Each structure stands twice: as structure tokens, then as C-alpha cells.
Amino acid sequence: xxxxxxxxxxxxxxxxxxxxxxxxxxxxxxxxxxxxxxxxxxxxxxxxxxxxxxxxxxxxxxxxxxxxxxxxxxxxxxxxxxxxxxxxxxxxxxxxxxxxxxxxxxxxxxxxxxxxxxxxxxxxxxxxxxxxxxxxxxxxxxxxxxxxxxxxxxxxxxxxxxxxxxxxxxxxxxxxxxxxxxxxxxxxxxxxxxxxxxxxxxxxxxxxxxxxxxxxxxxxxxxxxxxxxxxxxxxxxxxxxxxxxxxxxxxxxxxxxxxxxxxxxxxxxxxxxxxxxxxxxxxxxxxxxxxxxxxxxxxxxxxxxxxxxxxxxxxxxxxxxxxxxxxxxxxxxxxxxxxxxxxxxxxxxxxxxxxxxxxxxxxxxxxxxxxxxxxxxxxx
Ligand code: NAD
Numbered sequence: 001x002x003x004x005x006x007x008x009x010x011x012x013x014x015x016x017x018x019x020x021x022x023x024x025x026x027x028x029x030x031x032x033x034x035x036x037x038x039x040x041x042x043x044x045x046x047x048x049x050x051x052x053x054x055x056x057x058x059x060x061x062x063x064x065x066x067x068x069x070x071x072x073x074x075x076x077x078x079x080x081x082x083x084x085x086x087x088x089x090x091x092x093x094x095x096x097x098x099x100x101x102x103x104x105x106x107x108x109x110x111x112x113x114x115x116x117x118x119x120x121x122x123x124x125x126x127x128x129x130x131x132x133x134x135x136x137x138x139x140x141x142x143x144x145x146x147x148x149x150x151x152x153x154x155x156x157x158x159x160x161x162x163x164x165x166x167x168x169x170x171x172x173x174x175x176x177x178x179x180x181x182x183x184x185x186x187x188x189x190x191x192x193x194x195x196x197x198x199x200x201x202x203x204x205x206x207x208x209x210x211x212x213x214x215x216x217x218x219x220x221x222x223x224x225x226x227x228x229x230x231x232x233x234x235x236x237x238x239x240x241x242x243x244x245x246x247x248x249x250x251x252x253x254x255x256x257x258x259x260x261x262x263x264x265x266x267x268x269x270x271x272x273x274x275x276x277x278x279x280x281x282x283x284x285x286x287x288x289x290x291x292x293x294x295x296x297x298x299x300x301x302x303x304x305x306x307x308x309x310x311x312x313x314x315x316x317x318x319x320x321x322x323x324x325x326x327x328x329x330x331x332x333x334x335x336x337x338x339x340x341x342x343x344x345x346x347x348x349x350x351x352x353x354x355x356x357x358x359x360x361x362x363x364x365x366x367x368x369x370x371x372x373x374x375x376x377x378x379x380x
Contacts, residue, residue, distance in 0.1 A: 007224065013231045017151065017238040019245060022171040026151060026234045028227055030180040033061075037068035040137055043174055044110050049076045050103045052096065052123040053114040054083040057141050060184050065114060065139070076112075077103040085270040085277075087118050088157040090166075096126045107131050110173075116142035116189075117149035117277065121164070124155030128170030135173040142185055143193025144278050146177040147200075147233035148254075152241040158270070162338045163262050169246055177234075179226050190220060191315055192278025195257075195285060197229050200236040202285060202306065203253050206356030208232055213309055252360050256350040257284030263335035264319075267327050274323045282310050286317035288358075291372050292351045302354045319376050329373040333366055 007013055012029035027039065040049065049069065053062050058080050069076045079099045081087045105111060111134055113123035120138055127136035138150035156167020182190060194216070201209030218225035237254065244251040261277070261284035268274040289306045292298035307317040319326050326332060336347060347369060351361040 015234045018242045026175040028177045028230050032178045033065050034068040036176040037072035041072040048109045049074050050105050051076050051112045052079045055080050056083045057115045093157050111136040114139045117145045120149050124170050128168040138172040138175040141181045146230050148196040150175050151237045192276045195278045195282035197233050200233050203358045209355050256358050257281050257288045260284035260287045266335045282315035298352050329370050332373050333370050
């Protein structure tokens with residue numbers, strides 16, 4: 001299967017996100033740190049920038065980006081946070097706001113989020129409230145953040161009540177996804193991000209799912225297929241976000257697999273040594289299709305195809321694959337009920353009538369979910 005004619009190997013792909021006064025572009029390509037610095041300089045000539053990153057990304061990539069920013073005439077202050085989900089906390093949010101103020105970031109300046117979804121979510125939230133809102137640039141460095149979290153303006157932190165419960169919609173002014181940065185990502189984190197790529201095929205693009213089945217190893221290897229997969233994912237997300245910026249309607253489709261995933265992350269204590277977000281999403285996608293099958297909505301053939309693809313990549317697709325276990329069906333349902341997609345105690349799921357035929361199903365009975373999870377836990 002060949003790539004589209006407008007995606008020449010090595011050329012930058014630009015995906016627009018159309019949001020009236022808040023529109024922006026996503027730039028996708030390999031080795032574009034200095035081009036990125038030029039784009040940032042054009043966005044805010046003469047502005048200062050704070051570069052927020054985590055300690056791991058800082059060690060690998062921050063000096064190269066800083067050199068490019070300096071060459072483009074941008075004065076930059078680096079702010080580092082510890083890597084990992086635990087940084088999406090009240091304490092870290094307060095410390096980041098104070099560090100941005102100490103760096104004298106003013107309304108006309110820029111905040112650059114340079115890292116994975118953790119850095120992007122935390123930094124975007126801080127940018128949304130700092131001096132009542134400053135512009136920020138997303139420079140995602142994980143596959144997951146390049147195909148999902150850097151686009152769409154959802155920002156936030158976690159609470160003891162659940163994930164992402166404190167946050168704001170704050171669109172970035174620019175997104176730059178340098179796909180060569182993914183070369184230093186661990187295989188585990190890369191594959192975890194791949195679950196969100198597959199998700200777009202499963203939501204409404206069966207031809208993309210077919211393409212992924214054939215090309216997944218090339219996406220991992222880093223050829224033009226990687227850029228194509230990021231571009232297709234970003235176009236899919238941009239289209240949904242343009243229709244429904246604040247998740248009042250079909251943006252919820254992006255949560256395919258996520259009600260299960262958030263419950264699993266909660267039950268494993270957000271402990272990355274057991275489960276990272278994308279792995280939880282992988283199990284969630286497989287569960288969403290098997291649950292749809294159990295409800296008579298989707299063929300067993302499609303449910304098996306989804307799990308088989310995730311298995312081929314080495315992603316988990318079963319509850320029993322969660323290291324240390326998940327707890328009982330009651331505990332899983334209770335953890336789901338903590339998710340913010342619960343309205344007045346009724347569970348809303350994204351279910352599927354087949355690959356690429358997902359839909360929002362409000363009012364799914366908790367008993368139905370519990371019965372399904374009991375069967376999943378009992379399965380050998
Ligand atoms: P992450 O930010 O924790 O990054 C994963 C790990 O990879 C970290 O240890 C990080 O230091 C390391 N890393 C990052 N870039 C690297 C690179 N280029 N080379 C080597 N190591 C690198 O995790 P993530 O998977 O990117 O993001 C998960 C977060 O995103 C979750 O908090 C999730 O809730 C959030 N999320 C948000 C949205 C949204 O719309 N805002 C959507 C999906 C997920």
C-alpha cells in the first residue's frame with residue numbers, strides 16, 4: 001500500500017486544526033528542531049520562552065532544541081519536572097506556575113511543552129491560568145503525545161478522585177511533532193503510543209486499520225510510514241475536535257477504550273512499572289470490542305481481529321496481562337464509576353458495530369458491565 005502523493009518521504013506534513021479564532025497547524029516530520037525554532041520565532045517575534053520538559057527528555061533532546069531557539073533569537077529558560085504520571089499533581093502544578101512567574105513569562109511570551117503527554121497536560125494547564133492565559137506550543141516527544149494528547153487543547157492534572165479531573169480547555173498556538181525524537185523512546189513506550197494510533201482506525205477509518213495491520217513494523221522502524229501514521233491520526237483528531245471542541249458530542253468517540261483504561265490505571269495506582277496509559281488503552285480497546293460482541297453489536301470476527309493485531313505488536317489485550325492483577329469485577333466497575341464520563345451514575349461507553357463503526361452508548365447498565373468483566377476475569 002503506497003503513501004499519498006502529497007506525503008513525500010522527508011518532507012514536512014502540515015495538518016491544520018480549524019477552530020475559528022483558535023486555529024493552529026500541526027507540523028509533522030523528521031529532524032525539525034531548528035525549523036521548529038523558526039516557527040516559534042515567527043509566532044512571537046522577540047518573545048521570551050519557557051521550555052518545560054521532563055528530566056529524561058531534557059537529558060536527551062533539550063540542548064539541541066535550546067541551541068536552535070537561541071539561533072532563532074529566542075531567550076529561553078528551561079524548567080524540568082520529574083518524568084511520570086505523578087507529575088500531573090497539584091503540587092507540581094503550583095511549582096510550575098511559580099517557576100514560570102520566576103522566569104518572568106508575560107502575556108506576550110510563550111510556554112513550550114517539550115515532552116510526552118504528562119509534560120503537555122501539565123504545562124498546558126499552567127499556561128491556561130498563568131496571567132489568565134498565555135500562549136503555549138506543544139512539542140510532543142512520545143508517539144502517544146504526537147498522535148493524541150498534544151492536539152485538541154485538553155489540559156489538566158489528576159486528583160485523588162481520578163485522572164484528569166482538574167483541567168481546562170486551552171488550545172496550543174502551534175504543534176510541532178518531530179518524529180525523529182521518537183527514535184530514543186523505549187520500545188515499550190512506543191508500542192503503548194501505538195494503541196492510540198490503532199484507535200483512529202477502530203473509531204471510523206477501517207481502511208487505516210487495514211493499513212496498520214500491514215505496516216505496523218515500518219511505523220516502529222521510523223520510515224515515512226511513521227510520519228504517515230502520525231499525520232492520519234492528527235487529521236482524524238483535528239476533524240473531531242473541529243466539530244466538537246469541548247466534548248459536547250462526538251469528541252467522546254476519542255474515548256474508545258478509555259473508560260476501561262482509566263479504571264485499570266487507577267487500580268494499578270498509576271504505577272508505570274505495571275501499566276502505562278497506552279497499555280491500558282490497548283486492553284481497553286480489546287475489551288470495548290469484546291463487550292460490543294457480547295452485547296450482540298459487533299461480530300466475533302472483528303473483536304478477534306482487534307485483539308490479534310494488538311497481540312502481534314506485543315501490546316496487552318486481556319485483563320490477566322495486567323502485572324499484579326486488577327482486583328475483582330466489583331472493584332473494576334467501581335473504578336469506572338469514578339471516571340468523569342459518568343453522568344448521574346450511568347456509565348457511558350464507546351461501543352462498536354464493527355471495525356471503524358464506533359458510536360457513543362450512554363446509559364449502559366452497570367450489571368451488564370460487571371457480568372462482562374466477570375467473564376473476562378474467568379477466561380483462561
Ligand atoms: P509520558 O509523558 O509519561 O512519557 C512516557 C515516558 O517517556 C516518560 O518517562 C518520558 O520521560 C519518556 N520520554 C518522553 N519522550 C521521550 C523520548 N523522545 N525519548 C525517550 N524517552 C522519552 O507519557 P505519554 O504516554 O506521552 O502521555 C501519557 C499522558 O497523556 C497521560 O497522563 C494521559 O492522561 C495523557 N493524555 C492526554 C490526552 C489529552 O488529550 N490531553 C490524550 C491522551 C493522553
